[in-house]
Each structure stands twice: as structure tokens, then as C-alpha cells.
Amino acid sequence: MRLLHTSDWHLGRSFHRVGLRDEQAAFLDHLVTTARTERVDAVLVAGDIHDRAIPPLHAVRLLDDVLHRLADTGIPAILISGNHDSPHRLGSGARLIARAGIHLRTDPADCATPVVLSDAHGDVAFYGLPYLEPALVRDEFAVPKADHAAVVGAAMDRVRADLARRPAGTRSVVLAHAFVTGGRPSDSERDITVGGVAAVPAALFDGIDYTALGHLHGCQTLTERVRYAGSPLAYSFSEAGHRKSLWLIDLGPAGEVHAERVDFPVPRPLARVRGRLETLLTDPLLAPHEEAWVEAILTDPVHPDEPMARLTARFPHVLSLVHDPERTDPASPASYAQRLSGRDDRQIAEDFVAHVRAGQGPDDAERAHLRAALDAARVHRSTP
Incomplete structure (x- = not known):
């Protein structure tokens, strides 16, 4: 079965205040053309389809147009929501749209309900794990700790339980939107560290024939069976060295994976x-x-x-x-941006407390209050 894996379209996004409507339309044209000419059996979109929960009208129209065009080709498409998407808005009308072969997976409760497609070698079960914000889905997955590894691990337990009930030889594909250990981030991804450690181990996807990841904007291979497609356009200057592409995946009769990169057009270097x-x-x-x-x-x-x-x-x-002026005094402090580089929101907040209190950082109770406030901000931003 031939699959086309893409992600992180961020429809409606601009680049340093430069609108990208035409460039995004061009990569969607390229996507549909590639799906048709390569005779793919399914298109996989691993989240962050829109750039924000309430996308601009032109972004809504771009998505509507590309879904109609994919439906017209007769090629099924499976899409999950990412941390930039509103799952409720993106998933509106999902059951009706599925009749056209466009399958939207935005509800965490449906992660173990696969889209099943067949080829000459049998069934392939496609499981969609939308972005799982730990504070919002902790109760759904009944995990004792609201962190990313716990909720993704619980979702994958459900996936494996469903897969075990299927006929022997059923192949499996998981779409997930997460920060997986070993991935290389860039400056344009929204931070998801609040609510626990962001990274989840790639081993959570062991036993799955292919895992199509979204969230990180660089196309990269974590293992032969676990890959990021990356964003089709650059959304920060940290991506200047990226080769923007999608994955063309051939899934063999016993789950063998052959992967080929197909480049997206570069509108301007x-x-x-x-x-x-x-x-x-x-x-x-x-x-x-x-x-x-x-x-x-x-x-x-x-x-x-x-x-x-x-x-x-x-x-x-x-x-x-x-x-970034040349430093004539090697002992002088680094710039503010350099001092913050690599530090998450919690560390920055605690450092600020120490700064305004002459070096006295927060105690355990104050750290708990800071974490609670940051988690509340994360939940508020993720709630539609």
C-alpha cells in the first residue's frame, strides 16, 4: 500500500508579516498532483492543518478546496488535529465527510477506532492520535500523572488492544502529533512543555508498522518506521537549511517500509x-x-x-x-535571548522570581503555584 505522509500545513500563517496564501495554495496543488501521479492509496496529514484555532476565511477555503480535490481523485485522506488546531472546529461534520473518503480524527476518545483500508495483501488499520494536551485528556485516559508520555502511552495501549483483536496479518499505521525524543525542533513550533515534560519516547510506537508524525517542522527519520514529514514551507529562519518535502511510503505485504522523499516547491529561499x-x-x-x-x-x-x-x-x-553586537569584553553577560535559549517557561518564571528577590528563588510551594498558573494558561490556550 502506497501512502503519502505530510503534516504541519499551518494554513493561514504568515512569514514575518508576509502573507503566504499563494505559496500555501501552490504546495496543496503539488500535494494533489503528487497523490495522483504516484497513485497513492491514502494521504496522511499528521496535524496542525490550520495555524490557529479560529483560522482566517482564506485558510478555511484552502482546506475545503484541497479536501474536495482529494475526494474527487478517489484517494482516501486521514487527518488528525494538532496543537494549533481547534479539534472541535476541525472535526465538525467528520462523520458526514467520511462518506467522501475524508477521515478526520480529532477526538481523543476515538484513537482506537481505525480507518481500515485494504489492498491485495489484506487490511491496513490507520489509527489517528490527535494532539493530546495532558491536562485536558488525563481523565479520558485515566492516567495518574498528566504528562505527555503518560497520555500518549495510554492511547497507544488502546491502539494495541484494538489491533490485537483484528485478523492476523493486519498491518498498522499510527498518525500522531507529538514531540518524540530524538526529534530536532526549530523556532517555529509552539512550545508544548507546560503540563509536563514534552518529549515522549519513540518506543511508545514499537510494534506499529509505520508511525506518521507531525509537530516538528523539519523532515526527519527517528527510526525506519517512525518519521516526521515536517512543514511544507519554512515558517522561521531557523529552517533556512531545511529541505521541505513529504514522505512517500510503500508498506509491503508483511509491513515492510520503503520511504522516499518528494520535495515541495520552494517559493523563495x-x-x-x-x-x-x-x-x-x-x-x-x-x-x-x-x-x-x-x-x-x-x-x-x-x-x-x-x-x-x-x-x-x-x-x-x-x-x-x-x-547581536560583537563582544569586546569576553566576561560580559550574554544577550537576554541567549540567556533564555533552551529554557522552558517554568525555568524562566523561576529565574525571574530569583532575579527580583536578589537571588532568592521560589520555594516548593511557590514552584507549585507557578506550575499551576502555567498549566492553566496552557489549558486556556488549548480550549476552543
Whole structure:
């Protein structure tokens, strides 16, 4: 069975205030064309279809159009909701839409109810695990601890229980939206660390023939059977080195996996250029980036006059300007952004308490209050 694995469309998103409507329409065209020319048996979309819970009208229309086109080809599609999606809005009308071969999996309670497709070698059961916010689904899965590994593990227990009841030789595919250990993040994914440790071990998906992951925006292979498709477009300059693609997966009669990457069209390349302003304006080695979307990192000790206007004369598509002055004193403290790099919301909040109290950090009770407040903020943001 041939599968096309994609994820993280983020319909409605912009890139540094530049609208991406045409670029998103182009990658959806490419998706439908690839599905048709490669004669795939199913399209898998592993979450973050929209960029926010209430997407703009043009994003709703883009999704409606691509689903109609996939239905017209007769190719089934299976989609799950991600942490950016509103599961209730995305899943509205799911049972009716399923009659057209478009299967939306947005309710955690349905994670063990597969879409079953067949080929000459038998059945393939597709299980959709939408994004599982621990604080919201803890009761559904009756887990003692509201963290990501616990709820995903409980969902996978249900999947395996259902799979065990199916005829011998039934192959299995799981769609999941999660941060799996070993994945490499970028700057454009929304943080999901509040509510417990974000990463879940890849071993939770052991025994599944193929796991189609979404959430991280870089296409990557964790194991031969566990892969991220990544986002089809770059949504931050940290993705400048990404090769944007989707996975074409051939699932053999005994569950063998053969994977091939199919590149998405690049609307405009990304480039990060670094140096003093005068160097960026004159260095001939930077000529290949003159038509790219550019992030300029200025290292001038003193912020130069009108840097954006001057840079635009050479790089008309410069979108981001960062001032990271050269440090003449190696003992001087790092920038605020550098001090925060790699720290989660809880650590930042606790550091702030220590900063305003002359070095005295929060005690155990105060840490508990901070965690509760951050969890409440997470739940509020995830609730439609």
C-alpha cells in the first residue's frame, strides 16, 4: 500500500508579516498532483492543518478546496488535529465527510477506532492520535500523572488492544502529533512543555508498522518506521537549511517500509547573513542571497543608522533584523535571548522570581503555584 505522509500545513500563517496564501495554495496543488501521479492509496496529514484555532476565511477555503480535490481523485485522506488546531472546529461534520473518503480524527476518545483500508495483501488499520494536551485528556485516559508520555502511552495501549483483536496479518499505521525524543525542533513550533515534560519516547510506537508524525517542522527519520514529514514551507529562519518535502511510503505485504522523499516547491529561499552592516552591503559572496528572504544579524558594536532601509537596497526581501553586537569584553553577560535559549517557561518564571528577590528563588510551594498558573494558561490556550 502506497501512502503519502505530510503534516504541519499551518494554513493561514504568515512569514514575518508576509502573507503566504499563494505559496500555501501552490504546495496543496503539488500535494494533489503528487497523490495522483504516484497513485497513492491514502494521504496522511499528521496535524496542525490550520495555524490557529479560529483560522482566517482564506485558510478555511484552502482546506475545503484541497479536501474536495482529494475526494474527487478517489484517494482516501486521514487527518488528525494538532496543537494549533481547534479539534472541535476541525472535526465538525467528520462523520458526514467520511462518506467522501475524508477521515478526520480529532477526538481523543476515538484513537482506537481505525480507518481500515485494504489492498491485495489484506487490511491496513490507520489509527489517528490527535494532539493530546495532558491536562485536558488525563481523565479520558485515566492516567495518574498528566504528562505527555503518560497520555500518549495510554492511547497507544488502546491502539494495541484494538489491533490485537483484528485478523492476523493486519498491518498498522499510527498518525500522531507529538514531540518524540530524538526529534530536532526549530523556532517555529509552539512550545508544548507546560503540563509536563514534552518529549515522549519513540518506543511508545514499537510494534506499529509505520508511525506518521507531525509537530516538528523539519523532515526527519527517528527510526525506519517512525518519521516526521515536517512543514511544507519554512515558517522561521531557523529552517533556512531545511529541505521541505513529504514522505512517500510503500508498506509491503508483511509491513515492510520503503520511504522516499518528494520535495515541495520552494517559493523563495531563506538566508541568514551575519556581519557588520558595511560588510553585508558590499561582500560579493552574499550576492546569491539578494533575491532570498533574508534575516540580517548585525554585529556592529553600536547600532548603525537606518540599517533596514540600507539593507533593503541590496536585499529587497529582507524581513528580519537582529542586532547581536560583537563582544569586546569576553566576561560580559550574554544577550537576554541567549540567556533564555533552551529554557522552558517554568525555568524562566523561576529565574525571574530569583532575579527580583536578589537571588532568592521560589520555594516548593511557590514552584507549585507557578506550575499551576502555567498549566492553566496552557489549558486556556488549548480550549476552543
